Amino acid sequence: MGHGDEDVFLRRAAGPEEVEDLLRACAPEVLAAFVGRFGDFDLCEGVFQEVLVAAAREWPERGIPSYERSRLLTTAVGALIDRVRRAEADRRGEAGAPALTDRAILAYAGRGAPGEDVWEGPLSLFLLCCHPDLPRAARTALVLRVVGGLGPARVAAFFDLPEETLERYVARARRTIVEGGWARALPVGEERAARLAEVRSVLRLVHDRGHAAEAA
Template sequence: MSRTPEHPSGGADAIEGLLRRHAPQVLGALVRRYGHFDFAEDAVQEALLAAAGQWPGHGVPDNPRGWLIKVASRRLTDVLRSEEARRLREERVAALTPRDAFTAPPPGAGRAPSEDDTLTLLLLCCHPDLTPPARIALTLRAVGGLTTAEIARAHLVPEATMAQRISRAKQKVKGVGFTRPENWRERLPAVLHVLYLIFNEGYTATSGPSLQRAELAGEAIRLTRRAHRLLPDSHEVTGLLALMLLTDARRAARTGPHGELVPLDEQDRTLWDKAAIEEGVALVTRALTRRRPGPYQLRAAIAAVHDEAASPDDTDWRQILGLYDLLVRFVPGPVERLNRAVAVAMVHGPRAGLAELEPLEAELAAGHRLDAVRAHLLERAGDTAAARAAYRAAAGKTLSLPEQHYLQARAARLGPAP
């Protein structure tokens, strides 16, 4: 075992990044050869733990991916043999022979596991039979390399609950061949949606004491970068990566010294990540010049307009409204229309924006965002009492403590209720 120029330091952070990069390729190699997604995934996790324990002291092997495949294959073989013995099957040897649906050369021979396995894994994790929560959990586990405990903490649920969710997801895809389905491009929107949901939960947590979960947002960006490398000509993959970069660029300015929420128009823009903004703008510009706009490209374009404004007063709200007009043609959902209402208010006045909210009552009444936007527009319109009531209503509906404190503070700033 030796350190290679690719991994000269063998430090803990470098090793962790190396393991995350190779994990989906190692899992793909095992599933293609043996099948048994659930057993293969557990074997890979054991190999990753073994590497994390050994490599810092002994050095990173010359071929880290080959090392992981070898160790994981041994673990998987042991598990399969144990299963065969437990079930008293006479076909003990046959069970170790690759089935037609999972045929592949043994590790080290023929085609080496490649980045293509990552896309195949993403497609498998986004199987249509899985629910969105199951897709997210399985993607973070199988492709992201997160442990069950890490995923559970990210979603604020007990580890046992998350373990059951992941186990059920594995059972759903059990027996599904590890091949890219013929209609895989039809499943790509589901993959992008899962990555988008992971990012959103990391950027603005739906519950808990922290506004952001940087590790979750970072994982979504990492996986989307990988998808972009695999599908560089996909306009929407490019758009999603641009959207994440342009949005995450503001992360350092979104919270104050005590974790309190800082709204966009009050943020210190010198804290924004200029390199991420430049990369995101370049990506979305390149995607849009191909004249095949899609929802993620348009969302990224809106984020770019915000990020390129030197101050809130410099924001080109007319351009943003025009982009939202296009976006709601692709995605006429209530969230998109709510965001468009804000743009309408910024261009045509708060009363015009408030009028746009009325048709959204039934669809968004359960959440806090409709009340929060209404409160903001009522405050701008000078209706202090109604704005205060709306802020309080919004605060009572959110499970995010930073958002709750921010909304309560806005209400208090408008004075006591009569």
């Protein structure tokens, strides 16, 4: 029995809605581990979004794999290796230059990362998205997009903004996170307590706005 045949037995059938719900539930935990391992929020989040899009397209056809969180993380790491290798090849521009090994690429990509043991799963994403140097609206938008896994259209509707405007706003917030290197150092002590209070505030806002929309 080949590897492809074996993989069939490790999958279970599921429709698009079940796959979407599963990916939304898995995404925060897997993304937190991914960012914790490599530290580059912008790179990791971009790669991971591509992985989620591919899974949402493929899993309803091929089935949900066993250990779906591990599969998502493994796929994301492989995609990151490919992206870094392409970028490095373009930078060198030397056809005869030796190819980087996967281990070298992972070491390069993970330089200065906080480490998965420092990150606290999805809570770390909340803490990152609710940095006090970001406007309240930006914090809320990031929580909905990055942690909540909502698409641009739904987040734009939450703010009653055109989708393009919302995406530019979120992109600026992401750049601020990257330029500040915030993903490489999470808050501790009093700063952490203050950040948790802001996380709760954002969650209350999201809850209240959603409840009001349902009641309307």
